[in-house]
Amino acid sequence: MDALKRYFRSPAAVVGLVLLLIVVAMAVSAGWIYPREPLALAGRPLIWPFSNPRFLLGTDNSGRDIAAQIFYGARISLLIGGVATAIAIAIGVLIGAFAGFYGGWVDNVLMRITEAFQTLPNFVLLLVLVAVFGSTLTTVTIAVGVVSWPAPARLTRAEFLSLRNREFVQAGRTLGMRDIQLILGEILPNALPPVIVYASVVMAVAILLESALAFLRLSDPNVASWGNLIGLGRDVLRVQWYVSAIPGIAILLTVLAVSLVGQGLNDALNPRLKAR
Amino acid sequence: MRILRLAGRRLAASIPTLFLILIGIFLLLQFAPGDTVDAMMAQMGGGDAATARELRHFYGLDLSIPLQLGNYLWRLVRLDLGFSSIYGKPVASVILERLPPTLLLMTASLSFAFFFGLLFGVIAARGVNKWPDTLISIAGLIFYATPSFWFGLMAIVVFSIYLQWLPAGGFEDIGAVQTGLWRTIDIARHLVLPTLTLGLIFLAIYLRIMRASMLEVLNLDFVRTARAKGLDETRVVTRHVLRNALLPMVTLIGLQAGTMLGGSVVVESVFSLPGLGRLAYESVVQRDLNTLLGIVFVSALLVIIVNFAVDLIYARLDPRIVAEG
Amino acid sequence: MSELSGAILTLEGLSVRLPPGADRPHALSGVSLSIAANEILCVVGESGSGKSMMASTIMQLLPNGVNIDGGRVMFEGRDLAKASATEMRHVRGAGIAMIFQEPMTALNPLRTIGDQIGEMFSIHTDLSRAAIRAKVLALLEDVRIPDPKAAARAFPHELSGGQRQRAMIAMALALDPKVLIADEPTTALDVTTQAQILALIRDLQQRKKTAVLFITHDFGVVAEIADRVAVMQHGSIVEQGIAASVLNAPQHPYTRQLIAAVPPLTSPPPRSLSDDIILSIDDVSKTYRTGGFLGRGARVTRAVKNVSLKLPRGATLGIVGESGSGKSTLARCLVRLIDPDAGAIVLEGKDWAKMAREDVRRETRHIQMVFQDPFGSLNPRRKAAELVAQGPIVHGTPRAKALADAKELFALVGLDPSASDRFPHEFSGGQRQRIGLARALALRPEVLVADEAVSALDVSVQAQVLQLLAGLRQRLGLSIVFITHDLRVAAQICDLVAVMKDGEVVEQGLAGDVFGRPQHPYTRALLDSIPGGAFARQHEAPSLAR
Secondary structure: OHHHHHHHHOHHHHHHHHHHHHHHHHHHHHHHHOOOOOOOOOOOOOOOOOOEOOEOOOEOOOOOEHHHHHHHHHHHHHHHHHHHHHHHHHHHHHHHHHHHHHOHHHHHHHHHHHHHHHHOOHHHHHHHHHHHHOOOHHHHHHHHHHHHOHHHHHHHHHHHHHHOOOHHHHHHHHOOOOHHHHHHHHHHHHHHHHHHHHHHHHHHHHHHHHHHHHHOOOOOOOOOOHHHHHHHHHHHOOOOOHHHHHHHHHHHHHHHHHHHHHHHHHHHHOHHHHHO | OHHHHHHHHHHHHHHHHHHHHHHHHHHHHHOOOOOHHHHHHHHHOOOOHHHHHHHHHHOOOOOOHHHHHHHHHHHHHOOOOOEEOOOOEEHHHHHHHHHHHHHHHHHHHHHHHHHHHHHHHHHHHHOOOOHHHHHHHHHHHHHHHOOHHHHHHHHHHHHHHHOOOOOOOOOOOOOOOOOHHHHHHHHHHHHHHHHHHHHHHHHHHHHHHHHHHHHHHHOOHHHHHHHHOOOOHHHHHHHHHHHHHHHHHHHHHHHHHHHHHHHHHHHHHHOOOOOHHHHHHHHHHHOOHHHHHHHHHHHHHHHHHHHHHHHHHHHHHOHHHHHHO | OOOOOOEEEEEEEEEEEOOOOOOOOEEEEEEEEEEEOOOEEEEEOOOOOOHHHHHHHHOOOOOOOOEEOOOEEEEOOEEHHHOOHHHHHHHEOOOEEEEOOOHHHHOOOOOOHHHHHHHHHHHHOOOOHHHHHHHHHHHHHHOOOOOHHHHHHOOHHHOOHHHHHHHHHHHHOOOOOOEEEEEOOOOOOOHHHHHHHHHHHHHHHHHHOOEEEEEEOOHHHHHHHOOEEEEEEOOEEEEEEEHHHHHHOOOOHHHHHHHHHOOOOOOOOOOOOOOOEEEEEEEEEEEEEEOOEOOEOOEEEEEEEEEEEEEEOOOEEEEEOOOOOOHHHHHHHHOOOOOOOEEEEEEOOEEOOOOOHHHHHHHHHHEEEEOOOOOOOOOOOOOHHHHHHHHHHHOOOOHHHHHHHHHHHHHHOOOOHHHHHOOHHHOOHHHHHHHHHHHHHOOOOOEEEEEOOOOOOOHHHHHHHHHHHHHHHHHHOOEEEEEEOOHHHHHHHOOEEEEEEOOEEEEEEEHHHHHHOOOOHHHHHHHHHOOOHHHHHHOOOOOOOO
């Protein structure tokens, strides 16, 4: 597949992929490398990184192993990022497809709803959802997904609007195809690639949103997440700033990896735009 | 004049959206465990069921939901946002107190992000795929991936704790009472780090969009015409490319208005700024649902106003919009 | 190549290299030609011949990765290929000016016309603002644009296509350049507008004694305005000389092929037509309402006004008109892609226009459409055989049988059946139109609607597809509705012709009558506008096999 070859020709895309694989590896291997419960007390509090061979990245305010929390935190970030993105894309594609294909009052109503979601700042909506439904992992994931669907919806709608007037779709209609056959068989396969690439942006934002919630102590406190750790480290920022610094770097690298992979995919699938 | 009519039409179309938001959030909040009265009782240190019933009746919380909704919307039209049980003041006055810092922060961040995003986007596009472009693009990617609250904390560590150049939080020095120019400078000093923090992600976004927009416009036919007329490259960029490339950027301001408000929640929390964002956080934690609703209303209103302004500017820049009517 | 005395611009052995991965190594190989003052040299070629690349090379506006690797471009004693950027900037606009094909995109949409024309003066001269304004007005009057003052203040989207092109010409000729390069300036315009612009260019050229390098793919244009001709194929010049001799006595086989492909205007003798009317269009209307706020201030466009036509069985009805005439809207009403507001469309005895959606889906097998855009009319993600088999599969044919039938249809339209396993992007434009034709024929319709089916093809490919259509009409007993803006094409294949303007049919009848003895003034204007009409009328082409 020359799309694959094109992907690997870009050094940035390769770096992104490697980083992402490292994060995935951390998430998968967390159970073997750090078999104990990551939020259990492991040693003296506030040990500096690289000073004690047992705690490579030191310990936090309560004496928990930071390195363990980083590894387990990878699971949380990837999980929330992945599931929330899936939810957002699913809702967004559904709404965007119907709005773009049918136009008229269907489009009007659906776009009003989309606009309502976009006019309200997404973090404020997230706060409201958390206030109402609580802060467990499940509710936070669903909330992040619910907050993120408008952008994929608009993108899908734009694709459908442009594709529905293309002659091959009109040809399908003259051949006697039903609307649903046109939507699923003719338009969707052509509309999906940019949306799939956009999923990387959605995932990046989802990870950032959840970590912001966790920092504000509004996410699930019973899991080892990077955002939680940063929030914890705020109390000891003056001296032991590493408690906040380390998980932040983890978030940065993960989001960077996701963005690079997304960009690499975009360039690989759209070779005409290589002039960029 | 036609521009105003056009933008006005779009504005009028946002009113139903505003109502949709308010009704939606109001209904959503009905599902919240506990209501204003529970929060008040918690504040008062407990009370009996009779007091609770009286309070509920006083605030109209024992009516049916459609009636409550109707009451709420009716009060809203008269700009009465209700009473905050936590602060003991009308919600409207609480919000008005907290509005200026947020507005100041958002304006500063937007200006910072827009200006530098434009500048670096143009530089990157002019030297596309050479080292300035690569450097700027990588920096943009890293800024985009940086969690804003983490950047804020690290900035505090570097600039406030180690270098001691800038204050670590707050809006102004509470101790010293200053006026006029000194006060302005003091506030400005307090806002440097928050502005940078909030503006960083948007800087990355504007940079990327400006670069892509420039590259796209540079490929358009009329740029070839301009070169065929004998224009040198700098004038081609300033007289033909720039204005056309700015259009997506202007649209983006409107689209990102909501995200920026959301970002201010986090930044204000990190820097302890007495703004609207932190008020939203506090209302959630303290279960002050009236205030939360008020903030939702004001946020949506702000976004709509910003979009209205953006529509005006865009129509001014692009004559084709008015023609399409 | 010896320099002709008085030659203003000379290309000597010019070669332009393309980046690796292009379909040939050189865009231009060893191109030599020259233009003298006060003459129009037409460069003719089909797409991919390199003619546009030549124009870009002269102006030194080549895209990235494309470079000159041999030869010289001599202008005013200097080799432009070696000129510095500053020197080149002085030459562009003042010495050599250029006009492009698409006036809409070639002008900056955010600046006024007067502004953009005035820029020519502010770059190359130091006249005052008032002086520039006066000059701009004078130029706009020169190109006979209606209401020059208003035009100068207007934005590009506020003018029509023809007016925009006039503005571009005004801009190009502002500084009285020695050479004007015109890259297909009339291709995107209506026939009547085309004729006006051609006349304008000829007139201005004679008055200012400019040398004009006119690039086109249409030999009719050559016949209309050229003094000398150069024919290009695959990056080299295969023949050049004085227009009259090349047109009447072409030497190179490719030139002969190109000239032969230009359809003549004399229609073949009429065939006998059946009495049985298979498709009857009665008083069909379609009106669009757009914009408006709460019903006020809406723009009402009557796209189709009370059109009545009849198509006899086995005949071909041509509907000709320019853009905005309503012919495309009518075509889409015929296949119910658009629902007509009034009137009846009777096909095989059933009124098609008022049928419910469900029935339409079932009955659509009787009337099928071939579309204009060979690139957009095929789903890029499906294989060719699937595309052709889609129709029968939707109507219940088992998949295996439908695919087998598809292969047969491939042979019928002149394609290799084994190629049916490939994707659309692996076929050429002409081949894609054949696939579209096969797809339309898969449901064995009685009526075929061809909506500008050959308009996007090169002239030689056009002729082949028209031949194919004529052959199929004979073999399958098809009745065809042929929509086109090109009268020459209509004259070749249509038995009956209807001319549309602004939604109405202004004239209809047998092809020979409409083209030979046009009644309506619009029809006459259309016929007169055809470039090289006189040449086409005297030139005998083999009539399409009946």
